[in-house]
Amino acid sequence: MADFVSRHFENKDRPELATIRKKKAEERLARDGMATPAYFRMKLGLSQQQLADAISSSQAAIARLENGQEKPGFDKLEKLKSTFGVTYDELMEAVRNASS
Numbered sequence: 001m002a003d004f005v006s007r008h009f010e011n012k013d014r015p016e017l018a019t020i021r022k023k024k025a026e027e028r029l030a031r032d033g034m035a036t037p038a039y040f041r042m043k044l045g046l047s048q049q050q051l052a053d054a055i056s057s058s059q060a061a062i063a064r065l066e067n068g069q070e071k072p073g074f075d076k077l078e079k080l081k082s083t084f085g086v087t088y089d090e091l092m093e094a095v096r097n098a099s100s
Contacts, residue, residue, distance in 0.1 A: 018045025034097045038066040040084040055079035068099035 025042035029035060041051050041062070048062040057076060064070035072080065072095065081091045 021045045035090065035094045036066065036098045037080070037094050038098070040086060040094060041066070044084070051083065054083055065095070066098055071095065
């Protein structure tokens with residue numbers, strides 16, 4: 001899925017945005033000391049809308065997930081796990097971290 005993301009959601013008109021997101025992801029991890037869904041998204045260089053498009057969701061749902069306001073269902077968890085290239089346990093820990 002990460003290959004799919006890189007092929008279809010690369011910021012062709014503004015590649016610097018993906019680079020900035022990736023840098024911000026590492027800064028966030030260093031600051032917070034824990035991975036969150038936002039960290040995994042930014043590590044791939046994706047916007048919330050690009051991630052939403054990749055997993056057939058909405059930008060608002062991604063924002064709620066990242067803010068700990070929404071727990072994803074099994075189908076969305078599977079899509080996120082595949083897109084992020086993480087294990088189920090890593091993803092569930094990230095979802096819990098977003099809520100704390």
